[in-house]
């Protein structure tokens with residue numbers, strides 16, 4: 350790769366800022382396995398309140414937060430209902446099957462979202478032949494759906510329907526803060542009426558490591574055992590908690606800038622011949638777009654851009670993804686757009702060389 354123009358692969362590439370590193374270095378720590386790390390305790394309390402739940406647990410990753418939630422809500426042989434491109438199903442190494450022994454019934458939906466009516470036919474009758482329908486998982490924002498936000502009414506209606514069917518509800522809110530900022534509502538409004546919620550500090554919030562799992566006191570007490578079993582209970586993790594607290598203080602409201610930058614990127618990409626997307630579909634910090642097969646494949650575009658310092662991901666044969674975040678400025682995005690415009694103006698065979 351030549352000099353970096355913009356790293357748009359993911360908001361996970363954000364690095365801790367000098368001030369965040371200072372907060373991390375200054376953290377008061379203890380041994381969280383023994384339960385006396387004051388900074389972890391403070392973070393867990395604050396995150397629980399923020400998400401509208403009794404209690405919360407700091408865990409190393411969003412993947413582990415989901416895995417613990419699934420294990421805590423289910424027994425082997427239970428079935429999970431969710432949208433077919435959910436992160437826990439698509440990108441988490443089938444942990445729901447390997448570590449919790451669950452099966453799944455998936456909803457196609459639209460852009461990661463679905464309606465209460467789409468849940469009904471997937472509920473199994475109480476009969477020894479069938480798996481037990483047990484858990485509904487929602488993703489907000491929905492990653493592969495395009496960074497999509499659940500509209501409040503639809504979110505409430507789907508959760509209410511899950512309750513009628515006696516399903517537990519887990520929200521994979523890796524990017525819940527993006528949804529809250531975009532909607533202008535407190536995060537608790539999006540999370541309090543689910544049984545559990547997972548949120549990442551290590552994505553757009555800019556912390557190096559860490560996710561939170563929140564729920565009732567009883568749920569979190571049971572989840573704590575699985576955190577230990579899965580190897581996620583840490584010692585002087587107050588260092589990580591301090592970075593997460595710093596992120597909550599400084600990096601939440603600014604997510605609106607990432608959303609503005611994503612819109613700007615989307616509108617400009619839509620004008621480039623050979624690329625297509627609807628900029629109105631961009632609701633948060635993720636921009637998905639299609640490459641015309643007459644130009645070449647997404648993989649070719651990915652490799653060509655990579656060689657020119659614009660880092661993205663190909664996520665389908667013709668589908669690309671670019672994500673905005675706190676370590677990419679408007680100027681860098683404009684520079685990236687210049688590179689993309691030039692690359693698309695050249696036939697793929699030539700520019701790939």
Ligand SMILES: *Cc1c(COP(=O)(O)O)cnc(C)c1O
Pocket residue numbers: 409410411412413415436437488490491492521523524549551560
């Ligand atoms: C990134 C992500 C996760 C997993 O988080 P990691 O910290 O990378 O394990 C879970 N769900 C969604 C929707 C994500 O985007």
